[in-house]
Amino acid sequence: MFIIFLELLCVVPFQMEEEERKCKAAIEEAEKQYSEISSEIKDLDIKSKQFEELEESYLSISDDISPGRKRCSFGQDRSFPGCLSNVQVEWDEINAAWGQAALLLHTMAQYFSPKFQYRIKIHPMGSYPRVTDINNNTYELFGPVNLFWSTRYDKAMTWFLTCLQEFAEFAISLDRENNVPPEKSLKLPYKIDIRW
Template sequence: MSSTSFLCQRCNKPLKISQELWAMQRRSLEAQHHASPSPKMPVSGKLQARTSRRQHPDRGRTSQESACCTFTLLGEPSTQRTLDSIQNTILETFEIVSGQKDVEHPLCVDCMDGLLEELDAQLTLVEADNQKYKSFVERESLVSEEEREALHVELRAELQSLEQEEARLAQELKDMDQQHARIEAELKAAEAESRELEQQEEQHWKDYAALTMEQLELTDELSSLENRLAHAQGQLQYLSKTDILNITFTILDDGPLGIINNFRLGRLPRIQVEWKEINAAWGQTAFLLFTLSKIAGLQFQRYQLVPRGDHSYIKSLTDDGMLLLFSDGSHNVFYDNKFDRGMKAFLDCLQQLVKVLEKEEGIFLPYRIHVKGGMLEDATGSGECYSIRTHLNTEEEWAKALKFMLTNLKLILAWASSRYYCKT
């Protein structure tokens, strides 16, 4: 048995061909082989003969042979194939590929049953349509000319009505198209407006974020300013209760020498103070008297204080002379000098301030000042006087006079502190 396989046209399942069909096909091939010309015939002649046979495929065949050859075998595994069978196979393949021949494929039993059922259903539908057509023809033959004319009139009227309805619907469609175009234009305008609004919203949120950030920065700055203001107010309250004069100027008079801001004013044989320290003490003393005069609103007569540290001096307003409040120790104690005249002028300025305080505030100091002689008198004690000059004076008396002067300034300083700076 040949191993050539056939597939079903619909389900593509392999088909098992019966022995009778194989025998019929083998006889047909043998008949073709005996009827063919000798192998020495040219190929063109064989093709002509095959073509002539294809023009009359059923001539000389039995019904069984025609039935078994309604599909084409493309190959056989047998090695005894002739040149004619190979040419026939090639020619049939070419006709199939070129569309000159319709190929009929075999079907399996199940697919054949299904095909028959479909053909039965189609046949039933065709018979129903044929019956309807026959009944319509019979009914048409029974209708008279008047009825047919009336039916035509009715149909024409209905057709006219339908045409009018079609025209109306066409107009409505045109109107709908116009309305659709208008709505589409409005939609585009709305979309453009929506995009613009979205851009405005985005810009609004950007501005809002920027303003929020600015608000946060201003809030932080305000908080910082409030903290600084609270600190400044605390400092102001602290400073308002602080005696700035007592902090700036510290006078000690309980020792052998008067001391102002840790600088000793004066010297003794057993306590040799350098002149640089004495000059610095005189500068602090001049600055204190200058400050007290500003607090009391006093303008000195005849003199002008110029506090300049350890090189302070007093400027005379009468002869434009400069009276020194510093020395290097080289002055002659036996002659009147600018250092002595400067200390005497300082006593004159201090006496002017004391007179104002005695007149306006009723303050009396323990050491009376004698400007003309440059002396300070112990009014509440021994009543002795001590010169503030170095001319024909000893270091002990000069140091004591300077100490009395600082004591008077200390009392005036206490009055100024309680009068102008002590606030509770």
């Protein structure tokens, strides 16, 4: 009996050490999983905040651009003198302005044809002007447009500005040919920076 008791005394501590090792391994595994889950939660929190910011940005844009209206707000720098922020401009007015600008650019380009290479065609059609690019694709330069359907309108504006820039460069070179003094030569009031 004494021998059995001694064997139990030797076996029990060994079993306890084994149990302790298993518990420590289980604790380490749980801590590792906790760390991974915490990291995933932090990532999800960051993505959630980014999503909320995008949603707020979208909502503010959709408030500013609504069917039939476009808000004229050019920021604090007042890049365009005389424009008041938060002024509602109707699409009819915007379209009429584009129509007038298209008519003017078209008329000037036609007047200097064939000397001015008129690669981009401007089609002044009242309040519904269009622009044909160098690949013969035609885009509408009138609205209303919304956030999701503005690509064609954006391309029309970009091609219009490209044509305006080309005409300005042509007019400046014409002034140089005719020895017009630099202070009397054509100079656009704002730089045209087109990024494709």
